[in-house]
Amino acid sequence: MEFWKLQGSGNDFVVIDDRDNKVEDFLKKRGLSKEEFVKRVCAFHTGVGADGLILIKNPDNPENDFKWEFFNSDGSVAEMCGNGSRCAVRFAYERGIAGKNVKFETLAGVIKAEVLDKKVVKVQLTPPTKLEEKTLKIKEGEIRGFFINTGVPHFVVPVENLERVNVIKLGRELRFHEEFQPKGTNVNFIQPVSEDTIKIRTYERGVESETLACGTGATASAIVSYLNGLVKKKPVRVITRSREELIIDFSEDLKEVYLTGSVYKTFEGVLSEEIFEY
Known part of the structure; x- marks a missing residue:
């Protein structure tokens, strides 16, 4: 085959x-x-x-x-x-x-x-769902993030130092959190680095580990970043774990959302x- x-x-x-x-x-x-x-x-x-x-x-x-x-x-x-x-x-x-x-x-x-x-x-991509801010209880206290569905569900967590995040441990806890049951969610940790650029690390549902990139996760994270003022300009450039860039552009009403990158x-x-x- x-x-x-x-x-x-x-x-x-x-x-x-x-x-x-x-x-x-x-x-x-x-x-x-x-x-x-x-x-x-x-x-x-x-x-x-x-x-x-x-x-x-x-x-x-x-x-x-x-x-x-x-x-x-x-x-x-x-x-x-x-x-x-x-x-x-x-x-x-x-x-x-x-x-x-x-x-x-x-x-x-x-x-x-x-x-x-x-x-x-x-x-x-299909238009995303309405953005929901959530503060969740976890083993080590509370964590604040934003839930949005960009074709599949994503929970986006802004952090100050992306490299210090234990993506597998914390990502898995959030992926299976009771707030997102029964299907669970993908989890993205993001850090803005300029007016139009963020870095991202993703724990991907179904792979059950950190992946080098996630297109719908990059899209969710770009939208979250723009709507919350973490970046000021669009299109938003998203630097993935593989160090390749994905370009995310969208209309102000989010009815048109585009993901561009190399294959x-x-x-x-x-x-x-x-x-x-x-």
């Missing part, structure tokens, strides 16, 4: 063209669930290794270019993924599934995107059935 591996700002994904339903046929033949398939493929050391897996499907509406099924590395389904969407768009463009202007179907709605050049993709193809390959034998 052929696949591509692509990464956007260090967020890496296995992408498979499944318009012919070969994945479903393979799962039936081997008696595997889709969740187990994703876990095996995304596993580091024993699989390909990735933050998530994307299946490119035929669209429900022929006016759109394709539909995707997006999975976190733990096999769970996510409504949306900003960096994953940019990788999916480049894959579709390179494989002739779509042109430079793309529309594709997700659980969060139809996403529009544009291939600016071979390695830069801009996506228009790199790391390799093409063929999955061996031996991945699924142990």
Whole structure:
């Protein structure tokens, strides 16, 4: 089974063209669930290794270019993924599934995107939910942050020193906090560094660890930063853990939100059935 591996700002994904339903046929033949398939493929050391897996499907509406099924590395389904969407768009463009202007179907709605050049993709995300300020009780006291959904839920916490944050420990506590049950939330820690730039570190739901980048998290953090005066100008530049920049722009009413960044193809390959034998 052929696949591509692509990464956007260090967020890496296995992408498979499944318009012919070969994945479903393979799962039936081997008696595997889709969740187990994703876990095996995304596993580091024993699989390909990735933050998530994307299946490119035929669209429900022929006016759109394709539909995707997006999975976190733990096999769970996510409504949306900003960096994953940019990788999916480049894959579709390179494989002739779509042109430079793309529309594709997700659980969060139809996403529009544009291939600016071979390695830069801009996506228009769905409008976010209303920003909610929250002060939460945690083991070491209280923590103040902002909750917003930019396709998936995010809790954004401004900090004074980003490098000193224990992202995995505190991120996991907040990710599973009773305030966000039953589905939990992604958690972003941010630090402004100039009038239009912030740094970010993200604990990602479904990966259950810190990732090198998160597109919807960068978007949520940029919006939070602008609305709370942490930055004064937009577009907002977001420096990810991988040190690559994502550019977030949005209208004042937040009805139009754009995420732009680089996408790199790391390799093409063929999955061996031996991945699924142990």
